[in-house]
Every structure is written in C-alpha cells, then in structure tokens.
Amino acid sequence: MSEVLALDCVVIGGGVVGLAVARELAIAGREVVLLEAEPLTGSITSSRNSEVIHAGLYYPTGSLKAELCVSGKRKLYDYCRERHIPHKRCGKLVVASNEAEVAYLEKLLKQAEANGVDDCRLIDSAGLTRLEPHITGFAALVSPSTGIIDSHSMMEAYIADIEAHGGSIALNSPVLGGEFLADAVRLSIGGRDPVEIEAKLVVNAAGLSAWTISEGMIGLDRKTLPQRHYAKGCYFSLAGRAPAERLIYPVPEPGGLGVHLTLDLAGQARFGPDVEWVETIDYDIDPRRSDKFYGAIRRYWPNLPDGALQPAYSGMRPKVVGPNGGGAGDFIIQGHEMTGHPAYAALYGIESPGLTASMAIAERVKSLSLG
Template sequence: MESIEAVVIGAGVVGLACARELARRGFETVILERHGAFGTETSARNSEVIHAGLYYPTGSLKAGLCVAGRKLLYEFCATHAISHQRCGKLIAATSAAQESPLAALQQQGEANGVDDLRRLGAAEARALEPDLACTAALLSPSTGIVDSHGLMLALLGDAEGAGASLVLHSPLQRGSLDANAAGMVLESGGADSLRFKARLVINAAGLWAPQVAASLAGFPKALIPANFHAKGSYYALSGRAPFSRLVYPLPEAGGLGVHLTLDRGGQARFGPDVEWLPQPTPGQTIGELDYRVDPRRADAFYAEIRRYWPGLADKALTPAYAGIRPKIVGPGAPAGDFLIQGAAQHGIPGLVNLFGIESPGLTACLAIAAHAVGVAGAASEQHAGRFG
C-alpha cells in the first residue's frame, strides 16, 4: 500500500491554501477532490469580498483569522497578479434605531484589530455615495473584492510548484486508523480508486466535512458537529451600478444581509439572502445540490435593497446564481465560530477537521491554512516526530 505524507480532502479555497502550506513546508501532499474541477461549491459561489474583520466576536477564530488573513490575502494578490480591488464598504443604518447597533459593530471591529473604521453622518455618507439612503454609516476602507477563481488558480499553482498533486473525481469513501497509530488508511472512489496510508489528513471538505469525519472508522461520533446548509441567492442589476463601494445593511440572523457587491468590471449584484435547506445527516449519501435561483425570491430582495437604495427600479434585478454555506448551528442560533479540530480535541494523531468554514473563509484562507497545519504539526510532532 502506498504511503503519502499529507492528504487534503477538498479542493476549495481553504483546501488549496492548506495544500500550498503543506507543500511549501516540504511535505508530499495529495489533494482529493470529488468534483471534476477545483472550487466548484462554496468557494466559487459567494460575494468574493475581502472582509476587514469587524463582524465576528472578539477573540473568536473568525475574528483573528479574518484580520490576519485579510493582510496576507492582499499581499498574496499583489505578488501573484490576482485581480482584486480595495474598494471599501459602507454599512448603512437606515433608521435611528439602527445607529446604536452600528456603533456597537464599530466597537467590535476595533476590538478585533480593524483600525481604519470611520463613523459617518448621513450627509458624509451621501457625499461618498449620493444614492445611499441612511441616517448614519460605517466606512470600512480595508474591505475589497477578489477574483476567487484567480485566487484558487494561484494557490493551486503554488502548491503544485512545491510538489503537491490534485486528484479529481476522487471522493473519499472511508478511512480508518492505522494499526500502529502512525497514520490513517484512506480509500477514495471514482474511476481510479486509491487506497493509501497518510500520516497527516486535513479534512477541508466544506459542506461535507461532517460526513467525511463520519466516514473515518474510529472517529468519536460525539465530536462531529451538527451540519446545516444555508442557501443564498444573488440577483444581478441591469444597467449601471449606482455605487462605487460595497454597501451592506446591518447583519441579520444567518448572514450579513442582502448587500450590494461589485465585480471587477464594476457590475453590481445583490445578495445573499438566507434559505435554510433540509439538514443533512452524518451518514447521508452526498447528492447533488440545487443551485437554481427561485425568481419568486426577488420580491423580498426589492424590499430589502430599497431600505438603503430607494432608487432601485422595478424589474431591474435578474437571477444570477446561488451559493450554499456550511454551518454548524441552525436557524435562530447565534452564528457559530470556525471549528478547527485536532488531536487535542479528538485524540487522533495527524487528523485535522475544518468544520463550519463559511464567511470569512475566503478572506481568511491563508491564515486558516497556517493555523490548521500548525495544529496538525503539533500533533504529529508529538506522535511521530515528523513535523516541526
């Protein structure tokens, strides 16, 4: 049976960043991806926003990794010629009642290390964006946009340049602990099924990370978190974009609200909303996801957008695309943190599970990778003396 030093399960943006980190540290690395291309799920179906780091509870993994990851990501984009723009963002309070939560959001962002936030009055906000309706706004100059496909292509290029290999059409079928606890035996499916032993495994399967953990014989089932999928639809704007910056409402339950984002060509789109899908179970067979946008959801979009842009014309929105976010807490619960689970939590040397990697996972991908490999390295150094 072939032995491989490191395996990353999932070739989304975080999986590719983890593979890059491992390969650049000198580890023989294989990336298993069940689809026929990298980054076809959450990583390719999002707002492509580089977040500053103000939304997340101070001290959380999301807060720390977003702030660190944002700085790393801007540097990576600059050195790898990835299309991006530090365009800035306005978070709009659309009533006097929202001004106190807006101030609390600013305080939280500053506590997280976001040091360039600026509170604006209504006139100051309209001086920047004349079409914006608000009573106050929070300006985040460090927020930006990035070409997610170009980012993943560059991550993969770095990983392969350092010796990593991407194996497509290879869903993980099962895994088990090696008899001498020196690694895990993994079996992948697909036309060219593989069976091999790996000393290090990073489960970066995104929407399916809990199912992957459940397929590993000997993994404590009680440590697999609940698995929820939240679908978000996007609508494109016909005609000229009314703003030069991103515009967000205050966060809502399950997401950041129906916001306006821009692509690198300046075209505006709105979303995502929140549609909770039926909850998958750990032993469920992974099926195809429905990414169709229901045109009937547009009515709610018009109502939400007109809170901060009353000038939105009727019939100006057309269905664009949808994405699905992996969550480890369900409807009505406070947003969950990233769950990066290593041997200190589950007792299995060399295995790291990445659960609930939703936004700001794109922004934080490089910081998540360094953290996850560090977690794996500490475990492997203790048990195998290989990492350092």
C-alpha cells in the same frame, strides 16, 4: 482494488481553504496530495460567494473568525500584490436605514476596533450622500479595507504554489470512507481508478462534505462532530449601472450580513445573499425570492427600478449553529487533541469569511501538532 499506496500528507477538499492548506503544508516541506471529488477545484462553495475580502468587523473578539479574518486579510492583500491577482480595495459602507439602527453602527465600530480593525469611521447622512449620492440612510460605517477579489485567479495561484513545491492535485477522487490505524489514516478513494491509501496526515477540509467524510471514518468518536446546518443564500444580478462605487451593506440579519450590494472587478453589481435555512443542498433559485430583495435593497437604494433584478446564482454555507442559535457560530479547526487521532485534522463550519481567512486558516492548521 490495487495495493495500498503510502503517502505523507493528504488534504481532502479542493476549495479555497483546502487549496490554502495544501499550499501551506507543501511550502513547509510536506509531500502533499490534495483530493478533490469534483472534476474541477473550487467548483462548489468557493465559486458561489461574494468574492469579498472582509475587514473583520462583525465577529466576536477572540473568535477564530475575528482573529483569522483580520490576519488573513493582511496576508491576502500582500499575496495579491505579489502574485498580481486581480483585486480592488474598494471599501464598503454599512448603512443604518433608520435612526434606531445608528446604535448598531456605534456598537459595530467598537467591535471592529476590538478586533484590530482600526481604519473604520462613522459618517452622517450628509457624509453618506457625498460618498455615494444614490445611497440613502441616517448614517453609515465606512470600512476602507474591505475589498473584492477574483477568487478563481486566487485559487489558480494557490494551485501553482502547491505544484511548485512538489504537491499534486487528484481530481475526480472522492473519499468513500476511511479508518484510523495506529499512526496513520487509511482512505478508500473512488473515481475512475479506485485506490486505497495510507497517510501520515489527513486534513479534512471538505467544506459542506466535511461531516460526511468524518462520519465515514472508522474509529472516529462521533461526539467530536459539531452540529451541521445549511444556510442557503441566493444572489440576483442588476440590469444596468451599479448605483455605488463601494460595497453597500445593511444592518445584519440572523445567519448572514443581510442583502448587500457587491461589485465584481468589472463594476457589475449583484445583490445577496439572503438566508434560507434548508435541510438538503440544492442550488435552484426561486425567482419569487426577488420580491423580498426589492424591499431589502430599497431600504438603502430607494430608486431601484422595478424588474431590474435577475436570478444569478446561489450558494450554501456549512454552519455549526442553526437558526435557533442565532445563526452565528465560529470556525472549528480540530487537531489531534479534538479528533482523537494523531494523523487526523478536521475543519467544520468554514463559511464566510473563509475566503479572506484562507491563508491564516492554513497557517493555523500547519501549527497544529500533526502527523
């Protein structure tokens, strides 16, 4: 090992949230180094999602998910326009497939309004047919401010901002362990050129690995770590033309928002994710899972042809509440009051709508009394 390298601010994790945090701190004048264990930024959870800009409909009022999704959505749309990031405010429909589910849509409309999402409305079956002739249902909730984004272009813009404000990104730099010192955090960094560093501020934004990073910190009270659960979601792509111009969501299921129709910016349709609670991280897709996809999709698109779905990709959600807790759970953003150290902040359970909320999450981290 070489001598200890003294740094101002270190962000662990180069996914969309880690990049957003590093960007915000760099713009605020901190000298920032972002450590990413993989050869590329954004190659794990951030590259395995629906690329949806969420409106903020579902989350409990007063939760971090609700607050940061709604404010993050506004910031993200503004940022996309300023930086010419490919995106589309295509809107979405939450579809009630039977009369009993209409009551859920009415409840969801009130939830959206309580969260500050004031552009939603309910439509009946005829209104649904006028908007999307191939989609069927008893009623639907229209969310005009839901959109889609090229997440890779978004992350490239974050990286450009980090570097423009003097920050740097170290790839292939896994954090092997750490130790709380009096007013700094010492980290052991692996990779081709292992190094020991001491930082005045360390922000653990490592996503799926956030728990492992914290568990490796000597001096951290393990009681500060929330529960850790993994929810795996598979996506299947559609062979042929998309049946809708908007995103189509069913009434949610425990742990997720149901098998929904999403679109990429080229108009290609994919469906997912489903929810499978797992103990370990893997991204294999069992083609037989498509059997349940056909049934779920035909609740709102009855004319889905047999054999039209092909396995696309899968993603993992880091969750702080398991299936027995209903699969919900909020973002957890810990400053020094919760981690017990003035130089250490940690983020857990940053799943959907983490991409949408990323800039607002970063602002929240910056506002903490840190380092």
